[in-house]
Amino acid sequence: MDPGVRLMERIRTRDTTAFEALYDGYHRLVFGIGLRMLGDPTMAEDLTQTVFLKIWTTPDAFRGGSFVAWVSRVTRNRALDVLRSRAVRPEAEIPADLPLEGALDDDVFRRLDAQRVRDALALLPPEQRGLIELGFFGGVTHQELARRTDTPLGTVKTRIRSGLRRMRETLGDRVSR
Amino acid sequence: MNEQLHRDAMLENVALYALGVLPREDVALVVAFIANDAAARKEYDDLRAAADSLAHVADEPVDSARSARMRERLMVQVRADAADAQAPFAGRRRANAVYPAWLWGTGLAAAAAVIFSFVTVVQDVALRGDLASAQRRSSTLQSQLAQAERIGTHDRQALTDLVSPGAKRYDVAGGAVVVRGDRVYLTLTKLASLPKGRVYQAWTQPKGATAMVPSVTFNPNADGVAVIALPVDAGRLAAVALSVEPEGGSKAPTTKPTFVRPLT
Numbered sequence: 001m002d003p004g005v006r007l008m009e010r011i012r013t014r015d016t017t018a019f020e021a022l023y024d025g026y027h028r029l030v031f032g033i034g035l036r037m038l039g040d041p042t043m044a045e046d047l048t049q050t051v052f053l054k055i056w057t058t059p060d061a062f063r064g065g066s067f068v069a070w071v072s073r074v075t076r077n078r079a080l081d082v083l084r085s086r087a088v089r090p091e092a093e094i095p096a097d098l099p100l101e102g103a104l105d106d107d108v109f110r111r112l113d114a115q116r117v118r119d120a121l122a123l124l125p126p127e128q129r130g131l132i133e134l135g136f137f138g139g140v141t142h143q144e145l146a147r148r149t150d151t152p153l154g155t156v157k158t159r160i161r162s163g164l165r166r167m168r169e170t171l172g173d174r175v176s177r
Numbered sequence: 178m179n180e181q182l183h184r185d186a187m188l189e190n191v192a193l194y195a196l197g198v199l200p201r202e203d204v205a206l207v208v209a210f211i212a213n214d215a216a217a218r219k220e221y222d223d224l225r226a227a228a229d230s231l232a233h234v235a236d237e238p239v240d241s242a243r244s245a246r247m248r249e250r251l252m253v254q255v256r257a258d259a260a261d262a263q264a265p266f267a268g269r270r271r272a273n274a275v276y277p278a279w280l281w282g283t284g285l286a287a288a289a290a291v292i293f294s295f296v297t298v299v300q301d302v303a304l305r306g307d308l309a310s311a312q313r314r315s316s317t318l319q320s321q322l323a324q325a326e327r328i329g330t331h332d333r334q335a336l337t338d339l340v341s342p343g344a345k346r347y348d349v350a351g352g353a354v355v356v357r358g359d360r361v362y363l364t365l366t367k368l369a370s371l372p373k374g375r376v377y378q379a380w381t382q383p384k385g386a387t388a389m390v391p392s393v394t395f396n397p398n399a400d401g402v403a404v405i406a407l408p409v410d411a412g413r414l415a416a417v418a419l420s421v422e423p424e425g426g427s428k429a430p431t432t433k434p435t436f437v438r439p440l441t
Contacts (some may be wrong), residue, residue, distance in 0.1 A: 016252070016259050023248060031247070032235030041243070048247055056255050072232035076197065096194075096201040099337035114233040121234070135198040136231045142198045161224070162193035168227040 004067025012059045019056055027052070029068065030075045036137035037079040047082060051075050061100075073098045076139075083139055093144045112171070120170040128163030131156060191217055195224035204336065204405045209364040212339045212346065212404075213353045221340060311402060335406050340366060347417075349436040351401075354417045356440060361411040363419070364404050368397040378426050380434070381409050382416040389418055394426040414440050 003025060021063035030051050034044035051074055054061070062070055077097045084094055121129050135145055146156045190207045193199045196400070199207060211217045239247075338344055338357040348352040351367035363379060371377070376396055380389035397403040418437040420430040 003204060014259055014262055016255055019255055020248075020252065023251060027244065027247060029232065029236040029237050031243075033232060033238050036235055045243065045247055049250055053254060056258065056261075066229075068232065069229045072229065072235075076232075092200060094200075095198050096204040098197050098337070099340060105292050110231055112230050114236050117230050117233040120230075126252050132196065132231070133234075135196045136228060137235065141200040142193050143200065144379065145198060157186075157189040160196055160198070161189050162197060164192050164227045167230070168223050171227060172229060176390040 002067045004071070005064070008055075008059055008062050008067060009161045019052075022055070024053055026068070026071055030071060033072060033075045033137070034079055037076065038082060043082065047075065047078055051078055054078075069138065070100060073100050079140055093140055095139065095141045116171070120167050123170055124163050124166055127151075128159045128166070131159050132163045132167075135160060188217065188220055191221050192224050195221055196228045203360065205398065206366070206400055206402045208336055208339045209352065209366045209402050209404050212344070212355050212362075212364040213348075213366065218340065218342060222342065264353055326423040334360070335404070336360065338362065339404065345440075346441055347438050349419075349438045354440065356411045359410045359412050361407045361409065361414060361417065361440075362405060363407065363417070365397065365419075366400075366402050368401045368403055373394065374424050375421055376424050376426070377403070377435075378420055378422040378430075379405060379407055380420065380430060381407060381414055382418070383413055384415045386415070389416075389430060391428055394422065394424075399424050411440070415439060 004022060007018045007022040007025070011022065027048055031044050031048045034051075035041060038044055038047065041056065051071070054074070054177070055071070061074075076102070080094055080097060084088065084091060085155035098110075108147065121133070124132070129146055134140070134148070135142070138145070140148070142156050145151075146153045149156070151159075187207070187210045190199065190203065191211060192202065192206045194211075266414065282349050304329040338360055338377055339355055339362060341357055344355050344357040347356070349365075352363065352365035355362045355364055376394040378394045381392050382389050392407050392409065393405060395405055416437055416439045418430070419435040420432050421435070422431055
């Protein structure tokens with residue numbers, strides 16, 4: 001079982017030790033996503049604080065599955081909220097939120113690590129890899145991706161789909177249910 | 178041929194949604210497509226798994242000083258909250274405290290014993306200033322986010338329900354009635370645009386009842402897509418229907434229903 005899942009069970013009983021362990025285990029991930037999406041360490045720090053406080057105050061929001069996938073999506077959606085609330089860029093350039101409940105089970109992310117994912121990314125052609133990374137961490141829409149990379153919209157769509165499919169194949173059953 | 182091209186285009190949009198780069202205005206169309214098409218749901222699950230795995234790339238070391246500072250900020254609030262929960266009548270004082278008692282105690286002890294150097298004291302004061310400043314920033318951010326969250330929670334729940342493999346789907350012409358838990362949605366993709374003054378109206382039939390109860394009215398978007406959450410407990414429903422009604426809705430259907438779908 002994902003250690004985060006076990007810790008969340010204890011956090012529901014207001015166990016501060018479990019919460020500290022959760023922070024120690026996952027703050028790098030939360031801060032890292034925040035930093036990449038917001039581009040500012042201070043904002044990423046505040047975002048990390050907000051995400052973990054939310055976990056502490058409403059632990060029931062996590063309804064099982066992969067804790068890593070869930071907290072990543074919570075962080076991503078929170079970062080989008082920050083971008084919206086601060087009007088850092090036009091609303092039209094900010095994509096829709098992601099659903100928090102996943103189809104993934106908690107085994108999926110346990111079998112993955114950063115190096116494996118980086119390796120899978122490295123196998124993609126640069127033009128696919130760049131769009132996928134910028135799309136995931138940039139907090140921008142595909143139209144904005146097309147504009148920033150000076151690539152036709154249809155090409156952006158095709159490259160993203162092809163790239164994700166290839167990643168899926170490379171990671172194989174590590175991301176299978 | 179056109180049908181296949183349309184389908185390929187929609188599957189590309191599914192990939193965009195899985196990666197999280199789809200603009201809000203396109204989400205209804207794509208979610209309705211995913212909700213109504215088993216192959217699209219499989220594609221979404223696969224690509225979403227690949228997209229979610231990207232989060233691992235962000236799991237990189239954080240500067241140790243920053244990491245400790247964030248931990249300190251967080252645990253101050255968490256410990257205070259935990260203490261409040263145990264001693265509710267002492268809550269106000271604790272809730273307003275920025276630092277835990279042990280931190281003040283440490284400072285006082287240090288001053289009394291004259292053990293720490295002047296530099297250490299200055300650093301301590303600077304740290305407290307940083308913490309207070311960070312606390313204020315965090316408070317402002319949280320109030321901003323609370324507003325966004327109120328708006329977003331409902332939408333996120335609906336999106337989660339609609340693409341969930343565990344949702345029950347009852348096919349209707351041009352879409353489906355989707356039920357997950359006690360929530361029920363209409364996901365319709367091929368609705369004709371209506372003349373001015375006319376709207377679509379949903380109807381619900383409670384279990385054990387013979388008559389339809391009026392529900393929400395709506396118009397599809399320019400693509401003929403409507404994704405509608407019905408404000409009713411799905412567990413108490415026997416059927417859902419749709420008809421075209423005058424603007425403002427009717428108390429009973431005045432036209433032949435577009436569909437009547439028993440939830441069985």
